[in-house]
Amino acid sequence: MxxxxxxxxxxxxxxxxxxxxxxxxxxxxxxxxxxxxxxxxMKAETWEFYLAQEEPTPADLAVLNSSHKLGKRVAxxxxxxxxxxxxxxxxxxxDPTRRTVIRKPDIYNAVRTIEKExxxxxxxxxxxxxxxxxxxxxxxxxxxxxxxxxxxxxxxxLQDNKKDASSLLDVFHRVHLVNxx
Numbered sequence: 001m002x003x004x005x006x007x008x009x010x011x012x013x014x015x016x017x018x019x020x021x022x023x024x025x026x027x028x029x030x031x032x033x034x035x036x037x038x039x040x041x042m043k044a045e046t047w048e049f050y051l052a053q054e055e056p057t058p059a060d061l062a063v064l065n066s067s068h069k070l071g072k073r074v075a076x077x078x079x080x081x082x083x084x085x086x087x088x089x090x091x092x093x094x095d096p097t098r099r100t101v102i103r104k105p106d107i108y109n110a111v112r113t114i115e116k117e118x119x120x121x122x123x124x125x126x127x128x129x130x131x132x133x134x135x136x137x138x139x140x141x142x143x144x145x146x147x148x149x150x151x152x153x154x155x156x157x158l159q160d161n162k163k164d165a166s167s168l169l170d171v172f173h174r175v176h177l178v179n180x181x
């Protein structure tokens with residue numbers, strides 16, 4: 001009885017090993033090469049926002065109280081950005097306590113991340129101040145234009161790239177601004 005069970009196990013083992021060997025050497029019935037359709041490269045999504053922010057005049061820049069490392073023009077736009085995006089509202093009507101609400105936090109956080117990265121690059125002399133000023137000016141203009149627009153897909157693109165400042169900057173570069181003035 002023992003011999004029969006050992007023999008059965010041995011035969012099953014041989015049968016299984018030959019089955020594995022035959023699986024490796026299988027060939028397709030039709031020898032023609034199969035052409036696989038390649039996926040078309042995805043086109044980067046772009047957005048269009050209407051810019052209602054006028055360029056600061058020299059008089060506006062002269063009376064500006066705040067300053068920024070990247071210049072008066074950036075300081076003017078950054079103050080406008082903070083004024084629009086950071087809102088203080090009453091918790092309960094009549095109560096003097098207020099809470100701070102950030103409108104469109106994905107855009108706000110992206111602008112702050114890009115600003116910190118540009119300041120770091122200028123400090124380490126990886127980028128000139130003029131180029132950093134131009135980049136941040138564009139980012140602030142896009143943020144100011146986006147406040148009153150439908151920005152769900154733009155915000156989701158920012159959310160997807162929130163860890164990388166250069167990717168965030170690329171998302172801002174894909175925005176086309178239409179000046180209404």
